[in-house]
Structure formats: structure tokens, C-alpha cells
Amino acid sequence: MDVLIHAFVGLHIIGIAALLGGFMTQMKAMGKGEARMVPAMLHGALTMLVTGVALVGLNQADGNTVNTVKIGVKLALLIVILGLVYVKRDDEKVPAAVFGTVGALTTANIFVAVLWT
Template sequence: MTVLTNVFVGLHIIGIASLLGGFLTQMKAMGAGTARFVPAMLHGALTMLVTGVLLVGFREMGDGAPLNHVKIGVKLAVLFVILALVYVKRDEEHVEKGLFAAVGGLTVANIFIAVLWH
């Protein structure tokens, strides 16, 4: 089970890298007002959602170690907002600066929630 959990942790990290990487590649375009949500951002967010839910399930089925459900709920809520924004605006040629920046900020916030909240 440990190997499987580690594989999904790796996939979860790849998902966040895809979401954040897609945002970072569009930052110059955001300054010009021509940024758009690239497919990597949507796929990264979906990867995070699926792997995150599976990781919580693995942890619940495992050794009974306590899980911070409030933290998981906050991270899930933030990810749902990110996913909704990226999904709804994915086909638009240009996304407003504020909306695009919000997705980047929420992505970074989700990373810091994961790392700093114990």
C-alpha cells in the first residue's frame, strides 16, 4: 500500500506542477491582457482532484492515523473554485487579468495550505 500511496503522491505533485506551470507560462501574456487558461491547467487541476481524493481514501483505509478533515475540506474547496474557473473559461481566447491572477493565487495558497497547515 505504501508504494501505491507514493505513486499517487507523485501524480498529485505532477498535477500541481501542471496547474502552476500553465499559470507561470501565461504570466507575460497576463501582463499584456492576452492570457488564457491552457489545457495543462485544466488537466493538472483534474489530476489533483482525482489523486487527492484517492490519497484521502487510502489514508482512511490504512492504519487509522488521524487525518485533518478540516484541512482536506479547505483544500478541496479551493481546488473546486480553481477547477470551476478554469473549466468555465477554458475556451475563451482571453481571460481577465484579475480572474487569471486569482487562479494563480489560489493555486499557490493551496500549496502553502498543504505544506504549512499541520
């Protein structure tokens, strides 16, 4: 079971890398007001959602305790991120405030995962 959990953690990290990487590639365009939600951001957020839910289930099935408050905060952040990316995915130009919010919430999600013990 540990190998499966670690595999899903790896996939979860790949999802966040896609989301944050997509954001980083558009930062220069954000400065010009031409940023857009790239497909990698949507796919990364969806990957994070699916693998996160799987990780909670696998950890509970393995008898590990899960911090439900932490998971709830991470899920809430991810739902807002996913909503913003999904709604704005077809727009040619996304307002800098909306785009910056996605980056800030993604970074906050990373820090919640790493620092909240």
C-alpha cells in the first residue's frame, strides 16, 4: 500500500508542477495584461483533485489518520483555483488580478501542504 500511496503523491506533485509551471510561463504576459489560462493549468488542477481524493482514501484505507481540517482547507483552495481556471480557460486575456489570484492560491496550497503538520 505504501508504494501506491507514494505513487499518488508523485502524481499529485506532477499536478501541482503543471499548475504552477503554467502560471509561471504566463507571468511575463501578465505584466503586459495578456496572460491566459493555459491547458497545463487546468490539467494540473484536475490531476491534483483526483490524486488528492485518492490519497485521502488510500491513507484512510491503510489505517493512517488524516487531518480533515487541513484536507478541507486544501480542497477549498483547489476548488477556487479550479473554478477560476475552468471559467477563464477560453479567454484570450485574463485580468491580472484573477491570474495573480490563481498563482497566490496555488502557492498557498503548497505552503499549507508543507508547513501544516
